[in-house]
Amino acid sequence: NATEKPHANDIRLTLQNATLWKDFHSIGTEMIITKSGRRMFPQCRLAAKGLDPAASYIFLLELIPADGSKYKWHAEAGSWEVIGPAEPALPSRTYIHPDSPASGAHWMRAPISFLKVKVTNNMTDQHGYIILHSMHKYQPRIHVIPAGDGHLLSSPAASTFVFPETEFIAVTAYQNSKIASLKIDHNPYAKGFRKDGRNHK
Amino acid sequence: NATEKPHANDIRLTLQNATLWKDFHSIGTEMIITKSGRRMFPQCRLAAKGLDPAASYIFLLELIPADGSKYKWHAEAGSWEVIGPAEPALPSRTYIHPDSPASGAHWMRAPISFLKVKVTNNMTDQHGYIILHSMHKYQPRIHVIPAGDGHLLSSPAASTFVFPETEFIAVTAYQNSKIASLKIDHNPYAKGFRKDGRNHK
DNA sequence: ATGTTTCCACCTAGGTGAAAACTT
DNA sequence: AAGTTTTCACCTAGGTGGAAACAT
Numbered sequence: 001n002a003t004e005k006p007h008a009n010d011i012r013l014t015l016q017n018a019t020l021w022k023d024f025h026s027i028g029t030e031m032i033i034t035k036s037g038r039r040m041f042p043q044c045r046l047a048a049k050g051l052d053p054a055a056s057y058i059f060l061l062e063l064i065p066a067d068g069s070k071y072k073w074h075a076e077a078g079s080w081e082v083i084g085p086a087e088p089a090l091p092s093r094t095y096i097h098p099d100s101p102a103s104g105a106h107w108m109r110a111p112i113s114f115l116k117v118k119v120t121n122n123m124t125d126q127h128g129y130i131i132l133h134s135m136h137k138y139q140p141r142i143h144v145i146p147a148g149d150g151h152l153l154s155s156p157a158a159s160t161f162v163f164p165e166t167e168f169i170a171v172t173a174y175q176n177s178k179i180a181s182l183k184i185d186h187n188p189y190a191k192g193f194r195k196d197g198r199n200h201k
Numbered sequence: 202n203a204t205e206k207p208h209a210n211d212i213r214l215t216l217q218n219a220t221l222w223k224d225f226h227s228i229g230t231e232m233i234i235t236k237s238g239r240r241m242f243p244q245c246r247l248a249a250k251g252l253d254p255a256a257s258y259i260f261l262l263e264l265i266p267a268d269g270s271k272y273k274w275h276a277e278a279g280s281w282e283v284i285g286p287a288e289p290a291l292p293s294r295t296y297i298h299p300d301s302p303a304s305g306a307h308w309m310r311a312p313i314s315f316l317k318v319k320v321t322n323n324m325t326d327q328h329g330y331i332i333l334h335s336m337h338k339y340q341p342r343i344h345v346i347p348a349g350d351g352h353l354l355s356s357p358a359a360s361t362f363v364f365p366e367t368e369f370i371a372v373t374a375y376q377n378s379k380i381a382s383l384k385i386d387h388n389p390y391a392k393g394f395r396k397d398g399r400n401h402k
Numbered sequence: 403a404t405g406t407t408t409c410c411a412c413c414t415a416g417g418t419g420a421a422a423a424c425t426t
Numbered sequence: 427a428a429g430t431t432t433t434c435a436c437c438t439a440g441g442t443g444g445a446a447a448c449a450t
Contacts, residue, residue: 032419035431039417072428121430134429172430173419180419189417192436233443236407240441273404322406335405373406374444381443390441393412 010050011144013161016111017045020186021165028080029168030179031138037118037129041187044114044140044166051104056147059097059107061114063130065089066137066167073175080169087133090123094143095130101147121172132170140166211251212345214362217312218246221387222366229281230369231380232339238319238330242388245315245341245367252305257348260298260308262315264331266290267338267368274376281370288334291324295344296331302348322373333371341367 015021020042021029032038044061051057065086072083095117099106118129125131132138142161174180184193216222221243222230233239245262252258266287273284296318300307319330326332333339343362375381385394 041418184419187418188438190419190437193419242442385443388442389414391413391443394443 011159012049013142013144014047014049015045015163015166016047017042018163018165021163024179024182025165025167027178027182028176029166030171030174030176031119031132031168032174033119033121033132033134033170033172035120035122037120037122037125037127039116039118040114040168041183043117044142044163046112046114046142046161048104048107048112048144051108051144053103053105053108055104056101057104057107058100058143058145058147059112060100060143060145061095061097061117062092062141062143063119063132063138064092064141066139069137070133071135071137071169075175078176080175086136090131090133093128093130119170121170134170134172137167137169139164140168212360213250214343214345215248215250216246216364216367217248218243219364219366222364225380225383226366226368228379228383229377230367231372231375231377232320232333232369233375234320234322234333234335234371234373236321236323238321238323238326238328240317240319241315241369242384244318245343245364247313247315247343247362249305249308249313249345252309252345254304254306254309256305257302258305258308259301259344259346259348260313261301261344261346262296262298262318263293263342263344264320264333264339265293265342267340270338271334272336272338272370276376279377281376287337291332291334294329294331320371322371335371335373338368338370340365 024042031040068086069082070084070086071080073079074081095114097112097114098116099112118127119132120127120129121132121134122129123131139162144159144161146157174183184190225243232241269287270283271285271287272281274280275282296315298313298315299317300313319328320333321328321330322333322335323330324332340363345360345362347358375384385391
């Protein structure tokens with residue numbers, strides 16, 4: 001039989017906007033968290049390959065603590081320093097991609113954008129936003145789960161992907177002004193803060 | 202066994218904004234169709250009861266020709282008149298509610314809004330919008346389909362609902378100025394055309 | 403004539419970082 | 427002093443009917 005069903009370990013995800021993520025990561029990515037919920041910028045934008053076109057999948061985004069530390073911005077040095085152990089982690093909420101469940105063909109047809117995921121520091125949030133601790137480091141993680149078997153994350157068929165350049169520190173206000181500038185330059189919603197001559201449209 | 206699964210004929214749909222629809226219907230509802238696609242106003246907003254909370258359903262909206270006639274607005278009389286037979290009907294497109302498929306519990310929890318359905322007169326539309334003939338009368342129809350059996354509309358379990366007050370004539374520009382006024386009064390996106398003193402906010 | 407298309411000012415809806423106000 | 431919350435001007439994105447231009 002020439003056409004063989006893809007195995008779970010044939011699934012390949014590519015971070016489509018990796019260059020932008022690396023620009024941020026080289027400086028030290030920060031993500032604003034607010035009580036009312038804030039989107040992430042950059043967003044996690046992925047391309048998928050190797051899915052079974054006819055099978056059904058669920059895509060999840062998770063933000064896991066990257067380490068056991070609490071950080072502080074050291075303005076004089078222009079760097080982050082560890083100031084102690086992390087706050088106890090909360091039960092992690094996951095963001096289910098709104099197209100879920102959808103066929104492998106659907107997921108492979110176009111880039112997969114986690115545009116609308118929101119992060120918050122409100123421990124009592126009722127919207128289902130992902131709750132983070134300010135001044136803690138997080139690592140986004142993507143799960144691809146064959147749907148319809150009811151096992152979800154515990155399924156042995158689930159695949160997990162990590163892109164190290166998407167790591168970030170959650171903040172309630174930007175600490176490193178270079179990060180603020182990069183955001184202004186690239187996030188269309190911050191266009192109003194651009195100075196003439198660095199308009200990336 | 203005291204808890205019995207609901208039968209298909211136990212499903213009940215209520216048109217939540219029936220009063221608004223009736224205000225339009227008493228004048229003669231018109232819906233603008235454009236090449237680029239136009240939303241309907243009012244929207245079909247429904248409440249569902251009697252679904253099996255654990256079962257999965259798909260909700261569809263369909264716009265079927267209400268009769269075999271083509272119409273013309275008679276400005277002097279302020280009424281519509283039949284001017285001949287309808288154009289041949291096109292293969293009807295349906296709008297799948299974006300929450301589909303979802304559990305009965307989900308559909309019953311909150312009003313079901315067909316807010317985003319778009320209608321067009323572009324016969325070559327590639328967006329999947331519902332294609333209509335201008336100056337023809339249409340009747341919205343809702344289908345509730347138990348999901349997961351692969352039969353969809355041909356399934357004997359599918360339920361169909363019609364609310365006669367949602368009937369309308371498709372136009373490329375409003376014919377009856379009373380309809381235009383009602384739209385301006387009630388559609389928030391047309392607020393810019395409101396004269397002071399009839400702001401329904 | 404009659405019906406369609408394009409364009410537009412005016413909205414709704416909501417995502418930005420900065421600055422000010424607030425908290426501890 | 428350090429971090430958080432609120433507010434705000436400025437955007438993106440896109441849904442309105444009307445008027446003018448266009449088509450037939």
